[in-house]
Amino acid sequence: MRHLGKYLTGAAFMIAGAWAATGLAQPAAAPFTARQAEAGRVAYAANCAACHQANLAGSGEQPALAGPQFMAAWGRRSTKEFYDDIRAEMPYGKAGSLDAATYQNITAFVMSANGAKPGNTAFDGNQAVRISAIATGQVPSAIANARRGGGDEGGGGAGRAPAMRLGRTLVGDIKNYTPVTDAMLVHPDPKDWLIYRGNYQAWSHSGLSQINANNVGQLQLKWSWAMNEGGENATGPTIHDGIMFLANTSNTVEAFDAKTGELLWQNRLGPLASRAYSALRSLAVYEDKVYINATDAKLYALDARTGKVVWESDIAPPGKGFNETGGLIVAHGKAIVGLTLCRGQMPHCYISAYDANTGKQVWKFTTIAAPGTPGGDTWANVPDDMRAGGETWIAGTYDPELNITYWGTAQSKPWMQASRRSGTASTLYANSTLALDADTGQLKWYFSHAPGETFDLDEVFERVLIDHGPQKTLMTIGKAGILWKLDRVTGKFLDAKQTVFQNVYNGIDMKTGRLSFRPDVLVQKTNTWISSCPSAAGGHDWPPTSYDQKNDLMIIPLDQSCNMMLGHDVAQHTGVVQPEGEEKVFFMPGTEGNMGRLAAYRTATMEPVWSFQQRSPFLTGVLSTDGNVSFVGDYDRVFRAVETTTGKTLWTVRLPTVVQGNPVAFAVDGKQYVAITTGLGGGSPFSKPSSMLGEVHHPDHGQAVYVFALPDKMN
Amino acid sequence: MHAIRTVLAVFLLGGFSGVASAAEVYASRLTSVAYDGAMRANVQGDGHVSAALNGSSLTVTGDFTALPSAASSVKLYSGPGIGVPGDAILDLQLSGQNQGSISGTVKLSSKQLTALRQGHVYVQLNSQKAPDGNLWGWLLPEHAFPGADVPEKGHGLLPQLDVPGNWTEKR
Numbered sequence: 047m048r049h050l051g052k053y054l055t056g057a058a059f060m061i062a063g064a065w066a067a068t069g070l071a072q073p074a075a076a077p078f079t080a081r082q083a084e085a086g087r088v089a090y091a092a093n094c095a096a097c098h099q100a101n102l103a104g105s106g107e108q109p110a111l112a113g114p115q116f117m118a119a120w121g122r123r124s125t126k127e128f129y130d131d132i133r134a135e136m137p138y139g140k141a142g143s144l145d146a147a148t149y150q151n152i153t154a155f156v157m158s159a160n161g162a163k164p165g166n167t168a169f170d171g172n173q174a175v176r177i178s179a180i181a182t183g184q185v186p187s188a189i190a191n192a193r194r195g196g197g198d199e200g201g202g203g204a205g206r207a208p209a210m211r212l213g214r215t216l217v218g219d220i221k222n223y224t225p226v227t228d229a230m231l232v233h234p235d236p237k238d239w240l241i242y243r244g245n246y247q248a249w250s251h252s253g254l255s256q257i258n259a260n261n262v263g264q265l266q267l268k269w270s271w272a273m274n275e276g277g278e279n280a281t282g283p284t285i286h287d288g289i290m291f292l293a294n295t296s297n298t299v300e301a302f303d304a305k306t307g308e309l310l311w312q313n314r315l316g317p318l319a320s321r322a323y324s325a326l327r328s329l330a331v332y333e334d335k336v337y338i339n340a341t342d343a344k345l346y347a348l349d350a351r352t353g354k355v356v357w358e359s360d361i362a363p364p365g366k367g368f369n370e371t372g373g374l375i376v377a378h379g380k381a382i383v384g385l386t387l388c389r390g391q392m393p394h395c396y397i398s399a400y401d402a403n404t405g406k407q408v409w410k411f412t413t414i415a416a417p418g419t420p421g422g423d424t425w426a427n428v429p430d431d432m433r434a435g436g437e438t439w440i441a442g443t444y445d446p447e448l449n450i451t452y453w454g455t456a457q458s459k460p461w462m463q464a465s466r467r468s469g470t471a472s473t474l475y476a477n478s479t480l481a482l483d484a485d486t487g488q489l490k491w492y493f494s495h496a497p498g499e500t501f502d503l504d505e506v507f508e509r510v511l512i513d514h515g516p517q518k519t520l521m522t523i524g525k526a527g528i529l530w531k532l533d534r535v536t537g538k539f540l541d542a543k544q545t546v547f548q549n550v551y552n553g554i555d556m557k558t559g560r561l562s563f564r565p566d567v568l569v570q571k572t573n574t575w576i577s578s579c580p581s582a583a584g585g586h587d588w589p590p591t592s593y594d595q596k597n598d599l600m601i602i603p604l605d606q607s608c609n610m611m612l613g614h615d616v617a618q619h620t621g622v623v624q625p626e627g628e629e630k631v632f633f634m635p636g637t638e639g640n641m642g643r644l645a646a647y648r649t650a651t652m653e654p655v656w657s658f659q660q661r662s663p664f665l666t667g668v669l670s671t672d673g674n675v676s677f678v679g680d681y682d683r684v685f686r687a688v689e690t691t692t693g694k695t696l697w698t699v700r701l702p703t704v705v706q707g708n709p710v711a712f713a714v715d716g717k718q719y720v721a722i723t724t725g726l727g728g729g730s731p732f733s734k735p736s737s738m739l740g741e742v743h744h745p746d747h748g749q750a751v752y753v754f755a756l757p758d759k760m761n
Numbered sequence: 762m763h764a765i766r767t768v769l770a771v772f773l774l775g776g777f778s779g780v781a782s783a784a785e786v787y788a789s790r791l792t793s794v795a796y797d798g799a800m801r802a803n804v805q806g807d808g809h810v811s812a813a814l815n816g817s818s819l820t821v822t823g824d825f826t827a828l829p830s831a832a833s834s835v836k837l838y839s840g841p842g843i844g845v846p847g848d849a850i851l852d853l854q855l856s857g858q859n860q861g862s863i864s865g866t867v868k869l870s871s872k873q874l875t876a877l878r879q880g881h882v883y884v885q886l887n888s889q890k891a892p893d894g895n896l897w898g899w900l901l902p903e904h905a906f907p908g909a910d911v912p913e914k915g916h917g918l919l920p921q922l923d924v925p926g927n928w929t930e931k932r
Contacts, residue, residue, distance in 0.1 A: 123799065131798035547918060549842040566841050575795075577845040608844050610795040630795035635844045635880070635899040636919040638790050638906050645916065654916035660909040693912030737801070738793075 075165030076180040077125060077173035078154035083164055086155025089148045093137045096206050096320035100192035102159050102185070105367070105387075108138075109628070112159040112190075117183035118573065118614055119628055126174035129153045133171075134737075139726050140746045141736060146171060157181055159189050207276030207296045207318040218301055218311025220351040224287050225333045231376070232446045236672075237713035239285040242328035242373050243590060243667075244710070246444040247511035250592040251670045252711035256718035257756060258673030262687045262697045265754045268719065269307030273749040274298055277319025278371075278732075279725025280588065282667070282708025283751065286331055290712075290721070291350070292751060293326040293373070295319045297340040299348055305714040307753065311353035317342055325728055327588070327708065328373025328441060330381065332402050337376060339383045343368040345400055347381075359405035361398060366391060375451070377444040378484045380408055382451055384438025389459055395437045397453055397480070399487060409487030413438060413455050413475045421474035421492075428468050435459035436476045440588060443509045444484060445518070445534065451484045452509040452520055452534065460626035461502040462613030464572045470563070472497030477505040479522060479530075481537060491537030495522075495530060496561060500570065501550060501578035501611055502626075508590045510600065514650050521593075521649060523602060526550060527585030529647060530559070543652040545586070545645055546604050547634055549579045572615045579634055581609035583663070583730035590708065592668035592676060594690050598650055601676050601690065603664035604643040604657075606634040607734050631738055641735055642680060644668075646693060656693040662742055663735055666722060669709035677720055679705025681735045682742050685722055685752075703748035706732070721753045785814040787877070789898030791825055791886060795846075803890040805829050810863055810884045812900050817874060821853055821884065823863035830890035831858035835865075839873060843880040843899050853884070 091100070094111075098104050102112035110116045120128060133149045135141050144152075150169050158164060160181035167173075226240060234240045236253035243250045257265065273279060277295035283304075284291045290304040296319040301310040319341065330337040335347045335356055343362040348355055362368035362385055369387035376382070380399040388395040394414035400407055413436035415421030417429075425433050435458035442453035458476035460466045466473075472494045481490040495505040505524030511534060512519050520534035527546035532539060539559030551561040570576050589603045613627040633639045642664050645657035662682035670676040670690050679685040685705045687697040707723030726732070726749060735742065791808030793801075810823030825832065835855045840847025850873060853865035863884070869877060876882050880901050888895040907913050 127799035130800075130802060133798070134801040135798035544918075545916065547843070549844045552842075564842050564845070566845070577795075577840075577842070579844040608795075610846075628797070630797045630800070632795040632844075632897075633790075633792040635789070635883075636901050636904075639792050640909070643917075656912045656914055657917040658907070658910055658912040659917070688912075695910050737798070740805075 074180055076157050076162040077167050077175055078150075078157060078162075078164055078169035079166065080164040082151045082154035082169060083158040086151035086153065089144070089152050090155050093144065094152065097138055101190055102156070111156050112183070112185045114183050114617075115614060116160060117178065117181065121178035121181075121183070122176065124174040124176055125153060125157065125169065125180075126172060128156070128177065129169075129171050138733065139736070143746070159185055161185070206320045207274055210274070210296070210314060210318070212314045212316040214311070214313045214353055216309060216312040216353070218352045220289065220301065220310055223289070223334065223351050226286060226331050227333070228378070231332070238287070239283065239710040239712050240331060241375065242282065242330070242441050242708075243443070243508060246375070246377070246446060247593075248443045248508045248590065249510065249595070250590055250667055250708070251594055253672050254711050254713055254718045255672035256713070257671065257675060257720065259675055259689050259696060261756060261760065262673070262675050264756055264760060265687070265697055265699070265720070266757055268753045268755045270750055270752045271302065271307055273723070273751060274319070275747050275749065278325035278727025279723060279749040280325040280327055280706050280708075280728045281723055281725070282328060282710055283721050284329055284331055285710065285712040288714040291329055291331060291336050293329045293338055295324060295326070295749065297326070297338070297342075299329065299336060299338055299353065301350070301353065304712060304719065304753070313348060313353040313355070315340055315346055315355075325371050325725070326373060327371060330374050330376045332376040332381070335402070337374060337381045337402070339370040339374050341370055343370050343385065345381060345383060345405065347402070347405060357405035359400055359407065361385060362393075372439040373441040375441050375444055376402055377446075377451055378449060379403070380484065382442060382484070384441065384453065386437040386439045388437060389434050392431060394433065395435070397438050397442070397482065397487070399484070411480070411482055411487040411489065413480070415474040424472045424474045426468040426471040428466065432466075433458070433473070435473070438506065440507050443511055445511055448518075448535065449484050450481050450490055450534070452511070453480045453482065454478070454506040454509055454522060454524070455480060456504040456506040457496075457499050457502060460613065460616045461500065462570060462572070462611065462627055463498055463500040464570045465613035465616045465626055468498070470498035470568065477524070479505075479509060479520065479532060479537070481534065493532055493537045493539065493559070495524060495528075495559075496526065498563070500567060502582040503550065503578070503580070503585065507586060507588060510591060510593055512593060512595075512649050519649075521600065523586040523591065525580060525582065525584035525587060527580055527604060529600075529602070529652065531649070531652065541652050543647065543654075545602060545647070545654075546606055546643060547579055547636055548585070549577065570613070572613050575610040575612050575630070577608065577610055579608035580605065581607045581631060581730070581734060582629065583607055583734040587731040588728070589665055589731065590667035592670040593649070594670040594676070596672070597691055598648050599646045599655060599670070599690060600649050601644065601646045601668045601670055603666070603668055603678060604645055605663045605731055605734070606637045606641050606643055606659070607738065608632050608634050631734055633738065641738065644678060644688070644693065646690070658693050662739060663731060665704060665706040665728065665731055667708040669711060669720070671711055677709045677722070679707070679709070679722055681732070681739070681744075683744055701752060702750070703744045704732070717755055719753050719755045721751060723749070723751045725749050786903040787812040787814070787900035788903040789884065789900050791823070791884065791896040791898040794885070794891070794894035794897050800891070803829050803888070804895050806896050808863070808886065808896050808898070810898060810900070811903060814877065817869045818866060819869055819877070820866045821863060823884070824861065825857075825863065825886055825896060826860040828859045828888050828895060830888045832861060832895070833887050833889050833892060835863050835884065835886045837867065837882055838885050839876045839882050841881065843901070845881070847881070849885075850882075855886070
């Protein structure tokens, strides 16, 4: 916040002078005053800069609010439309929370930041003046040169964590801690939850059955813990030997007595969280350490007994905005992590592995194929420094027998083919499954799920490893809602199933798995709206599936919405943070306005077994258990248990805010518990219902962890 | 309900080819057109339409409510896919302002019939503050919605009418 003040103070008042200096013809005076623009500067810093940056350049999915990109998006629209837009949608996660005058002032500031000249008439929200008639997109130098702000690098914004003391705020002294061995990770004890998705295969299944379909209705709250305010929260606890390790927001790591909720140690590593890109989805435990890849792309190993930092290592060059959200796995003595927010800069994104004892980098696999390397010819001559995407924002899985780690990658960037100028080229290794040797990072095989993908439809999510007799398969589902089955030894395509309505692809070659686009997608142009079902919220998004082996059922949280997408003309040079485009949302045809769907598929046959729909989307992963009960939470604050084999709802509880994260099960002293978090933020799966479900309300705070169990005395 | 299932069975088994002997029934909930924050306040509302096809004659009935501004026109549109906007093809009639009803009988060309049976035809209601679209809904085979949270066997999806091989079905 101090930085914003330093660089932006008086910026609005400097604009008239800047116009005089340029000698350009001045557009008409704008319908706002200099005083409004100055007040808007302050309000922008407090409410907007964390995502859109102090220089209004935008970042990632947060669009630019100044310069050519802004003018391309908004030049033909009016000041009133801009005002209506931010009033309806902003601040992110707190839409409509500011008063009308503040939105008017922010509108004035944004216009002034695009070269509009203040006038004598105050903007009251009703003046509909074409933005290109008053603004040029020329950003005053005081604003353009403002320090890249927000996110983890300073600046304020909605959802930013309140100030707090960083460091080891409670020193632990856990006695009788049992180191986690490789054997424990390969064959986890059902009482523990040692790995992000429960086991290396990402089944998100518990072998516990004390809580079952007959008694789940008696679940009651045992303890809870209020998590940090600010930032996104989509995490899940890790449990070992009755100790819960939690990746709280603002890169805070905590250890609790999992039975009582007593805090055992706490280390606030920082940096403090903003709402954008700050959801840590997991941590990892191995031997006597807890591992966390912090949002500033730094990998830490903490002493599991005390919380003390044992070592730390940079995953990516510090201070460049690289980011981590997906959590990590530890396999064969190495902590393996992905990387995100590699847009507009080098190096490209990569997956990397670190010696679990020392933090020394062991290997790195770059997920963007460079010219002259294998796959480098799949970018239609796009220069290397313009090849972007392939982010890895969900931790991978691991087959100990094959010693292969499996990772999904996100789409190439910019989102749309027309913007990135790559046509239908497959842009390796975006939207692919990668099979990497866990010891060397060597690529064993890859499978490109969506060559030429163009609607921000990631295929980055969990890779679930399932054996059908002797056949070792890998199953995954991405935003397009297509459930894929591959041979995980060879990468050969085996099968695919559509799980939600989609209109992006009009066919698939069932021998190769190659998708064919709807014809009008192939002739897309920039600055033209084009339809995509599902929207960028999926289909299926980050809330992971669960696999119940005994019933051979994969239970999948699905999201039903569509969008119109418009791709920008993106500047073709490095160093430019490039908001890729715009979108308009609408309800998916044939769904009666229901955004949420939970569905179960038999994985051997890909046969759909059951599904149900509801108005609100599911924002947690699914946890299935040996008690024939599966747990899942949603945007409307409902945490529920369903019968795994039928989908019938058996139990619900309404929590204080959005139920978001990853449910887990564990046992202490012979008693089974189920834990879940509430959380805010989380990208498209959270923002789409925020925009579309006006009747669904939730507080914009209340992140916490909740632990449920059966009563000590059963009815 | 029985009639609905019968109609669905005709569609599913017949693959939507040829002219059915009985009326084919289509329906849609009308929901907001694609919008961003700037449009949001003007594209609210709710509605429902059903359409019966006899030969090439399509009779549409429906209702709408809670529009932010008075309805101005209602038309059938056809695009290149389900959920893909296209051009207006035929006019329908409306009565009422912020709430009201939709009606009309139109003759479809063979091309329009094909589009309807592929799910590419939709109803769009325009209003004074949203002249380029307030509510829309794609005409798909009328189907029973079992209710929120009520599981149904199978995938529970409408058939993907325009995808060769009926990708959603068990092969």
